[in-house]
Amino acid sequence: MLAGGGVGRWPKEGSDDRLLIVDSATISGLLSVSEWIDVVEQSLRGVADGTVVQDVRQILPLPDYRDRGRVLSMMFGAVREPACFGAKVISVFPDNFDRGIDSHRGAVLLFDAEDGALRALLHGGEITAARTAAASAVATRALSRADSRVLAVLGYGEQASRHIDAIAAVRPIEEVRCWGRDNIKAAAFAERIAARHQVRTFASTTVAEAVGGADIVCTTTGAKMPILFGHMIEPGMHLNVIGSSTADYREIDTAAVVCSSIWVDYRAMTEVSAGEYLQALAEGAIGSDHLIGEIGTTLNGALRGRTDAEEVTMFKSLGMPAEDLYAAERLYRMAIEKGLGTRVPL
Template sequence: MLVVNQNEVAELLAMESCITVMESVLKDLSAGQAVQSLRQVLPLHQGNLIGLMPGFLKGEEVAGAKIISVFPSNHGSGLPSHQGLVTLFDSSTGVLKAVVDGQKITAIRTAAVSAVATRYLARKDAEVLAILGTGEQAKSHLEAMLLVRSIREVIVWSRTLAKAKDFQAEMSRKYGVDIIVAESVQEAVRPADIICTVTASTEPVLKGEWLKSGVHINAVGACRPADRELDSETVRLAKLYVDRLESAHNESGDYLIPLKEGVITSGQIIGEMGELISGSIEGRTTADEITLFKGLGLAIEDLAAANFIYNEAIRLQKGIEIAF
């Protein structure tokens, strides 16, 4: 069994490679070549939880699961909100091949999936990016968006102004891009061509009345039925795409709450990203359409990332081999 730690995951899973891997596995999922069970969630105290996410990649002959803790209460403590691991089994023999750090996989693959959605749904001339939130996902989403669109300006918002300024200083140095700190969400999103919501909020931070025509939104912060980052008007205005229909119908407050309110119908969801990639459903058809990708995070994304990391680790002789 190979053990791959967090530093090695960051070394072996480049964002550009991960975008390619995510595009492929999302297509496989919608085509039935990748299989997963709905995330099992064990609630803990103070809104924290443990999640179990099993899946099977038929073409790669690997199966496994991610076990992840989601602790929103860690924000401000210096500890990450998402911690865990991904197990990788040979599906033909049942042999445990690897255990891979799950925190860094989550950070990279979540942004990579948003990049896939942006590549297919955002306007080709999109150049102003708004990021709501300043945590690990904000950083990885900035990296990912820069790879799929020619971004000339980034606007960042945080509930804590000091965190937004720290993000501005660190990321502008790292990527050489112009970053502006906004004092309100409205100020951040008004000029935006692409919006990434990566907050820990359980109540809407983004309102539909603030959106300009033609914007594309990646909403990935909320992953429980009672939680949302978007108000109902935002969802009503948008062509909605999801990573997995089953997950959206069971886990996405951003979709379920406006559905319950009667603001939208089940027909609001155009389909899955895998269907869009394969060309079986349509994407953006006009420059003025508002498009929305709601990402919840999928087991097959973690497995595909872990399998890529495992193969790279074998090739480059990374990781620690442990008799098990």
Template sequence: MRIIGAEELRGLLPWPALEAALERMFRDGCSAPLRHRHALPQPAAPEGMLLLMPAWTAAHTGVKLVHVLPGNGARGLPAVQAVYMLSDGATGVPLALLDGGELTDRRTAAASTLAGRFLARPDSSRLLVLGAGRVAAALAEAWCARFPIRRAAIWARNPAQAEALAQRLRAHGLPAEAAATPDPRGFDIVSCATLSESPLLRGAEVGAGTHVDLVGAFRPAMRESDGALLARATLVVDTRAGGLAEAGDVVQAIAEGAIEASHVAADMAELCRGAHPGRRREEEVTVFKSVGWAGEDLAAAVLAFAGTP
């Protein structure tokens, strides 16, 4: 059994190949039930959570184990710890154990740029990223690899974190800078990866032709946009089952009466299969809302394993 760490994974999952692997998985499909969620009481810290995300095809099975432990901050550790097990689909023989954090960061960002290929204007050159964590860093890299980005602004509630990420991105040759506010005006693509529970983006402030990528709100109580933004946008979700059950932006907008479930124009499978054309007008506002699909993890793990000696 191969053990594939974070650094090796980065080399095995280049953005173009990873995006293509995700497109095939969305197009061809796999078995992937909604994630299993279990509470983990902590004696002297906030309650944690154990997430199990299985997926399988005839050729492979995989499962991601994710621990979310908010109390890890006081221990000097990341709150999210994850590992992925890839096995042979016919025999169940374990093939590889992969770093779950790096796998998640990269497949999440590649799913966003895959959606952006259908939904963002091809000439998009001004990027705003809300958030300064690991996923935000991956998103900035992936968007700059996919589109002709000339300006990549990074905003976070902690300005020092935004500046630190911008410096790291500049060190890798990306046109990054810290942003003073989350104001989306003047940007072609706005990509959000925060843990916000109140809207950072409002429909009235998003300009015509903008593509909005909502990644962070993966639980019903969280949200990064208001209902007005979703109401005026062509809304695409990664999967309808996950988007309508777990995506806080969507769930809360429906509860408020801003939209109905039928407002979801398509999911990623429909985009990849050509059942929905994606962006149709230059001035159209588009939104992609992802909560994460276990099929993405499986596609990324299979791609990484195939590239190992």
């Protein structure tokens, strides 16, 4: 997709086959929050209409996985229009947050569908961070009540911040509640959010306090055991559950799963990696039909959305190759058009 929205052939610079490297700072300046949301919506729709061929995430637990949850992750796929294919390879080190560095580090490799050439290497952490929040915003726009004004965010890391930015772009948020395990850090995070968004912002000392009365709840933690429980869920809420991405981790308990209507980004990924869903299924609390379906199908009009103001809706996000590829292709085009990035010979 061209930066202006049209479809066309990839820009070529004569016989220049050098690799274009696009770093984090360049990526962060190319797309606005609203543009990220639009790109990710295209990817979700593409998965639903068969434009995308992709596989589930491949994860290699590293030797210290049991103690630290560290993994090497790879996702790959191909897109028919705009024509491209590629892969994202990243390390996930959850404990990096405590050291003040990114938890997701790696790159998206973008290939040319015409001749198979590797055209670009783009900062994987920046793409992951932006598209994850954008996907939640797409789902929130499709599933939450239009009058949702109170947002609760569990966690105070990068995804918490990005989710507030993205959700505020699709709903008229007037109040934000923040919770994290460290009350001092949660309070500092709340102060930063208040200064940036000019909305009422509070640091809550408990999860129950944060989510009580909230219209939208985003769980953005690396919790292995549930932090949000079914008895805390209120009629009409919308949940974005995004922090856990392996079968043995879950941020919400089985009761919260049972009381929610669940949409996902990519069902095949859900069936192997969504701990909340898989553990509720294993316990016999739900059947496979408890999943409503992929959010892209709802966006395309072939699947229902929210049925009434009382329904509890949930978007379980795991990320998928299509999101990375649609974003990388758009960023590559924009970098070429603006003369950004660094060319290196292979």
